[in-house]
Amino acid sequence: xxxxxxxxxxxxxxxxxxxxxxxxxxxxxxxxxxxxxxxxxxxxxxxxxxxxxxxxxxxxxxxxxxxxxxxxxxxxxxxxxxxxxxxxxxxxxxxxxxxxxxxxxxxxxxxxxxxxxxxxxxxxxxxxxxxxxxxxxxxxxxxxxxxxxxxxxxxxxxxxxxxxxxxxxxxxxxxxxxxxxxxxxxxxxxxxxxxxxxxxxxxxxxxxxxxxxxxxxxxxxxxxxxxxxxxxxxxxxxxxxxxxxxxxxxxxxxxxxxxxxxxxxx
Numbered sequence: 453x454x455x456x457x458x459x460x461x462x463x464x465x466x467x468x469x470x471x472x473x474x475x476x477x478x479x480x481x482x483x484x485x486x487x488x489x490x491x492x493x494x495x496x497x498x499x500x501x502x503x504x505x506x507x508x509x510x511x512x513x514x515x516x517x518x519x520x521x522x523x524x525x526x527x528x529x530x531x532x533x534x535x536x537x538x539x540x541x542x543x544x545x546x547x548x549x550x551x552x553x554x555x556x557x558x559x560x561x562x563x564x565x566x567x568x569x570x571x572x573x574x575x576x577x578x579x580x581x582x583x584x585x586x587x588x589x590x591x592x593x594x595x596x597x598x599x600x601x602x603x604x605x606x607x608x609x610x611x612x613x614x615x616x617x618x619x620x621x622x623x624x625x626x627x628x629x630x631x632x633x634x635x636x637x638x639x640x641x642x643x644x645x646x647x648x649x650x651x652x653x654x655x656x657x658x659x660x661x662x663x664x665x666x667x668x669x670x671x672x673x674x675x676x677x678x679x680x681x682x683x684x685x686x687x688x689x690x691x692x693x694x695x696x697x698x699x700x701x702x703x704x705x706x707x708x709x710x711x712x713x714x715x716x717x718x
Contacts, residue, residue: 453476453477453478453479453507453508453509454478454479454480454481454507454508454509455467455468455471455478455479455480455481455505455506455507455508456481456483456495456499456504456505456506456507456508457480457481457482457483457504457505457506458482458483458484458485458504459482459688459691459692459701460658460692460701460702461485461504461505462555462651462652462654462655463503463504463505463517463651464504464505465650465651465654465688465689466517466521466647466648466651467505467507467517467520467521467524468505468687468688469646469647469650469651469684469685469688469689470520470521470524470525470644470647471524472683472684472687472688473642473644473647473682473684474524474525474527474528475528476524476527476528476531483495483504484705485502485504485575486571486575486705486709487705487708487709487712488574488575488578488579488582488718490502490503490504491575491578491579491582491593491596492582493582493585493586493589496582496586496589496592496593497589498513499513499515500589500592501515502596503515505517505520507520507523507524509523509527517551518547518548518551518648521547521644521647521648522547522644525644539638539639539643542638542639542645543638543639543643543644543645545638546630546637546638546645546648546649547644547645547648549623549626550623550645550648550649550652551648552619552623553616553619553620553623553652554616555616555620555652555655556603556616557606557607557612557613557615557616558613558616558617558620558659559655559659560603560607561607561613561616562659562660562661567706568607570709570713571709572600572603572604574709574712574713574718575600576597576600576601577718578718579593579596579597579600580593580597580718581718583597620652620665621665623652624665624666624669624672625669627649627669627671627672627675628669628670628671628672631671631672631674631675632671635675635678636675637649637675642679642682646679647684650676650679650685650689651689653666653672653676654689654693657693658693658698
């Protein structure tokens with residue numbers, strides 16, 4: 453089994469937490485979308501959406517995050533022979549609720565314009581270069597190029613960004629209410645719903661928005677501190693977000709883009 457992912461990708465974090473929690477071994481392949489690695493022809497042929505994560509088990513390839521996590525759960529059950537635990541409906545309900553919030557617009561809105569525009573321009577040039585390299589995939593690459601321009605247009609629409617923020621606030625408020633009654637997000641046991649929800653809090657932390665979104669919610673704050681002690685969190689999140697490690701990947705990515713841009717090596 454292979455997982456194509458990136459440590460800072462929120463959806464990748466969700467899948468990796470599920471894999472660690474369910475104890476499933478896999479081969480890890482890092483794909484950094486900020487450097488255009490997801491646009492490389494070999495990856496693009498496998499996954500024309502160019503999104504990560506991608507989970508591959510033999511000839512079976514899954515792209516959608518929630519589908520990957522549910523597949524992992526079924527796989528773990530079949531390997532262990534365990535019986536599904538009660539409350540699965542609540543778990544699925546929360547998984548779908550978390551999956552309904554897309555962090556893209558909120559994330560981009562908190563990145564300085566000069567950095568966001570610099571990376572966006574680089575990605576567009578990567579797409580154009582891959583389009584010339586593989587004419588048979590030109591229509592697919594052209595669609596990704598159009599998506600890049602549409603994202604820039606959306607960033608100028610304050611209503612779009614506000615809508616993303618409102619959905620996040622609703623999600624966190626619902627979580628705060630749920631955690632008044634249970635230890636974890638869908639009950640008193642850590643479940644796949646938590647593997648979906650924890651990366652949302654991690655993204656907020658990465659954007660330095662804890663004070664605004666997390667610390668003002670005492671139950672969510674206590675929950676966040678609790679899950680940080682889990683081994684899966686330490687492997688998937690802590691390894692990359694502790695101290696100076698939080699900035700290493702970002703600096704490495706920016707240096708890569710700068711060098712490639714200078715030499716026009718897209």
